[in-house]
């Protein structure tokens with residue numbers, strides 16, 4: 036069963052960058068793109084470097100698809116699907132995000 | 144099966160080595176056991192670029208023999224052993240060290256030696272020649288004790304030698320017997336202009352001078368007495384009065400030699416003994432000696448083909464040359480002296496811009512026979528192609544040398560060249576070969592170079608090769624994109640300009656006006672760096688955070704386990720004991736692994752992101768500053784101990800290193816920048832391997848630029864010598880900002896300079912001569928960077944709102960349990976995956992027990 040968990044305030048998000056939150060026993064990276072008013076939530080764990088750092092990667096787009104680049108070895112992950120652009124067999128978990136009354140909740 | 148024959152190659156110079164390389168990749172290789180005698184202490188090296196030895200290239204850099212070449216091909220080499228005699232009846236070769244080899248075939252590639260006119264006194268101390276690495280070492284040593292130097296001979300090599308003496312800091316003269324410089328290649332008009340230009344550069348030229356005696360000088364070591372009664376005093380004399388073929392070994396075994404020397408060969412490079420060949424500068428073909436590499440290589444190819452059973456012929460060679468002598472372009476093509484009967488001559492001379500051009504054309508005005516260019520040799524490629532390929536000239540041949548005042552195009556587009564046109568004469572590569580390589584996917588100059596070897600000899604053909612490539616790529620419909628990424632249709636340099644001209648201060652503004660999409664790590668990092676170099680804002684301002692890459696974003700270097708390292712600045716590597724103690728105390732308190740870096744400072748590893756602010760607070764309180772180990776910015780200025788302590792030091796290298804590091808710290812650039820300062824030429828700080836290297840000499844500071852270690856090490860080039868500190872700093876300011884403005888992203892200074900059209904000379908003209916009149920603007924921008932310097936860590940710890948980011952979770956004080964250390968050699972290190980899982984499980988188990 037999925038549930039919505041309140042994780043932080045909108046002010047805790049980092050414009051055009053990421054932060055990490057603790058939710059339901061896991062590390063989740065949240066990325067905020069203010070121009071699009073979009074927030075994305077994915078696993079913070081980098082499956083290539085095997086450490087918890089994806090929230091510290093740079094974000095943007097590849098061919099219009101929103102992405103994060105791993106800060107360690109620069110693989111790119113699609114923020115909507117979690118699929119790695121360099122190796123489609125690798126996928127990270129993605130989560131729904133909701134903003135209500137300036138509070139951010141993720142669907143885990 | 145037939146037994147292998149023995150082939151003895153005598154001489155391992157440029158041509159001998161080219162022959163070996165050709166032979167081992169040919170079919171003939173199977174039939175021969177190869178033995179080489181090499182008189183010099185090292186195998187073949189690039190004599191053509193010998194002068195680069197003075198600008199920091201080592202014997203290793205100049206080597207033409209790939210590592211393991213001889214072993215790999217089973218070639219026996221006798222290094223430092225001269226072949227002494229050939230016994231043609233017994234068919235043996237005997238060497239100085241007593242090695243005797245029975246041969247079936249011999250290839251003589253003994254080259255030539257510098258001719259020293261038999262003037263009485265020519266054997267005196269510090270009377271030298273310019274041909275081998277040992278000669279150059281002797282010149283360097285002699286120059287250290289000299290103030291004045293004279294080159295005897297105003298030919299091509301003499302002028303190159305004069306430049307070397309000038310760069311070594313000597314007052315330099317050239318003494319020439321003939322009435323003009325470069326008598327072989329130039330006519331009177333060209334020679335006269337060259338003389339003026341060279342004198343303007345500070346070298347005195349004496350023409351029509353016949354030296355009759357060298358004896359003791361009064362103010363200098365020598366006095367050169369000339370036939371007219373006048374004299375010149377000097378401390379060092381370099382003879383460069385032509386070359387003579389080394390035909391002694393051939394003479395002794397009675398092979399035919401020319402009346403003025405040279406081993407006579409036929410069209411297949413055979414000497415008068417059909418089992419003996421001669422190639423390169425020792426060979427005399429059609430009564431001619433060829434003192435250039437390209438004809439030698441052509442001879443080498445001929446012999447390889449003959450040994451393979453083919454029927455190649457050597458048919459003479461083009462002696463056209465183009466070079467830059469002390470920054471002056473000089474070129475000579477074909478029949479420069481108009482010796483062909485009926486030849487017509489066109490001359491263009493512009494006293495104002497100091498250009499001289501001369502064309503020699505056939506009676507019917509259809510063919511170009513020769514040309515001379517001084518001051519501007521940009522037309523060389525085109526003219527050479529007209530001459531070599533017999534391309535019909537335009538109706539008014541003089542349009543080829545007159546300045547273009549209208550839009551009419553007079554250049555010969557690469558399209559107009561026939562497929563058989565030889566583009567690279569050093570390696571005999573024609574247009575067809577280039578085109579098929581381009582079609583097969585080589586779409587950069589460096590790919591073409593490694594595929595076809597074109598452009599890897601003298602380098603003179605590279606511009607033409609590039610235009611052939613661009614033209615072919617255009618025909619194939621391949622666009623060579625220089626865009627930084629999919630989000631901006633611009634290069635880094637263009638983005639820099641846009642930011643400067645439109646005074647853009649944020650990424651959002653730039654992408655809105657000039658880009659598309661949301662950006663990516665490539666353009667964001669580049670723009671972040673440009674904004675930082677130009678405006679020098681605090682990089683963790685809200686609008687800039689998203690532009691900072693892995694390390695900058697937390698002002699620390701991320702390690703493999705997601706922890707960070709801390710590197711405080713230790714200017715010049717000098718550190719007080721109290722500060723050293725603080726580093727130890729902080730490391731102990733936070734459990735950090737410590738290591739001395741290759742940049743003369745201390746790195747503390749294993750800090751969690753949330754520990755960074757308190758670690759830095761302690762360090763800043765103790766007087767430390769950020770070391771920018773995380774930034775594409777100035778890293779360290781290494782120093783040696785210098786004159787303060789060292790018994791050889793000639794100046795205070797530590798003092799200067801500290802001053803430079805403090806001046807440039809915080810400067811953001813396309814890539815990291817490293818400096819070093821050495822207190823004398825022993826070079827203990829390794830300054831020549833840095834982007835900016837400074838070495839103290841008796842006469843002032845010598846500045847080297849554009850070196851680096853790393854993946855592709857490159858020695859820096861000597862940029863300017865004997866500078867006072869003020870000038871030194873002015874030049875460094877200019878070089879650095881020019882680099883910051885014009886380099887590509889992630890381009891170190893070395894690659895930047897190598898890709899710059901005009902290379903080092905161009906950089907010198909921009910920085911030293913201020914040819915673009917931007918010197919002041921560059922200095923002003925540097926002033927701005929210096930004036931707005933801030934220690935980013937100090938700014939950060941003073942701003943509570945900034946510190947909020949330094950947490951692993953924004954909603955919890957938990958620690959990242961994936962970070963696990965184990966101990967090794969008395970310090971921590973990240974656990975490997977197995978250790979980590981085991982430790983995590985044990986911790987879990989302990990918690991269960993406690994509960």
Ligand code: SRM
Nearest residue numbers: 700708739740741742743744772778851852853854855891
């Ligand atoms: C710590 C240190 C090794 C050591 O323990 O000695 C080091 C460590 C790193 N080097 Fe280095 N380099 C260190 C001296 C050097 C040197 C030697 C020197 O500076 O005299 C060189 C060769 C000289 C040069 O750069 O020309 C060097 C050539 C490189 C290169 C290759 C650069 C190149 O142009 O090929 C890289 C890769 C890059 O920058 O893209 C690199 C990158 C790195 C990075 C940043 C890799 C990374 O992205 O994480 C390492 C992380 C440093 C950290 O975590 O603090 N490091 N690195 C040295 C820090 C010096 C300092 O005090 O700042």
Ligand SMILES: Cc1cc2nc3c(=O)[nH]c(=O)nc-3n(C[C@H](O)[C@H](O)[C@H](O)COP(=O)(O)OP(=O)(O)OC[C@H]3O[C@@H](n4cnc5c(N)ncnc54)[C@H](O)[C@@H]3O)c2cc1C
Nearest residue numbers: 154156157158159182190225226253254423424434435436
């Ligand atoms: C400073 C300088 C700049 C130059 N610039 C240019 C240029 O820009 N363009 C150009 O085309 N050319 C240039 N040249 C000329 C070019 O270097 C020569 O044409 C080329 O080196 C000739 O090659 P080689 O193999 O015939 O002779 P070398 O390169 O001289 O090789 C001959 C070798 O044979 C050895 N040897 C001789 N006798 C014996 C023996 N009995 N036993 C064993 N070994 C022996 C010698 O020690 C030497 O190592 C330049 C030369 C110099 C010195």
Ligand code: SF4
Nearest residue numbers: 702740741746853854
């Ligand atoms: S050489 Fe490689 S492993 Fe060693 S510090 Fe530099 S980047 Fe790291």
Ligand code: FES
Nearest residue numbers: 567569600601602
């Ligand atoms: S002509 Fe010398 S490298 Fe091509």
